[in-house]
Amino acid sequence: MGKQILEGKRGIIFGALDSKSIAWKVAERCVDEGAQIVLTNAPVAMRFGEINELGAKLNAQIIPADATSLEDLENLLTKSQEILGGKMDFILHSIGMSVNVRKNKAYTDLNYDWMKTTFDVSAISFHKLMQVAMKLDAMNDWGSILALTYIAAQRTFPDYSEMAESKALLESFARSFGYHWAKKAHVRVNTISQSPTITTAGSGVKGFTDFFGYADKMSPLGNASAEACANYCVAMFSDLTRMVTMQNLFHDGGFSSMGMAPEILE
């Protein structure tokens, strides 16, 4: 067997809730490729998620952390280094939640307190994670940090509501923090803009099933699956993509470059 491309690497995977989660597939693929990982999710997700099953299967420890809490993030990054025996080589931020969407608030009638929570959970948590990791000097040189995003950051998808602004903020944090990490330790920071995927967070968007079919027809390669996304994440965590940073990378079967697809009219 050839060398596994993440052999000897250590990483943290946020956001594996159940077997449909994109982060679940990423965790499995990282371990397949020889990485040692720590899994984390919000304390509340431990109760109804299936993360313990994944931890047992992958021989990975689980450290609960609310990604909006600096204290939880400090604990996570400190303990992960103890458990895995050194600094991290990669981190996946796979977190999204909109309070206004959950509560069915129309985009033209948003509750701003809820919006702040949405931004904190879905975007500011990414900055917090990177700031804490940098202060604790918890990343190895040439490490790789990824967050998952969606094309609603660039184009209007009405039912995506305030998550569109969350993703725009998330992508901007990747560019801005990516500069500082590159200068400090050659750490690269990117976002992967994934096709619609049937998961708990994805299905929370109104009309998701119809939209999933539409995006599949619009994309010449079809929608990218969670498994395909996991492969892309592994490539981005590996040493084969060392000069890629501060990018928003579309992983969408070609959707983002399409204007019109004849298949839609059939």
Ligand SMILES: NC(=O)c1ccc[n+]([C@@H]2O[C@H](COP(=O)([O-])OP(=O)(O)OC[C@H]3O[C@@H](n4cnc5c(N)ncnc54)[C@H](O)[C@@H]3O)[C@@H](O)[C@H]2O)c1
């Ligand atoms: N599913 C899609 O169609 C799709 C498309 C593009 C991008 N994405 C993005 O992919 C990422 C993963 O979503 P998914 O589709 O796998 O759904 P998911 O519901 O399986 O994952 C979302 C995760 O966020 C976690 N989370 C929520 N609040 C948190 C907090 N305060 N602290 C820590 N974790 C918290 C949840 O527990 C859950 O594990 C999200 O950023 C999502 O926006 C999803």
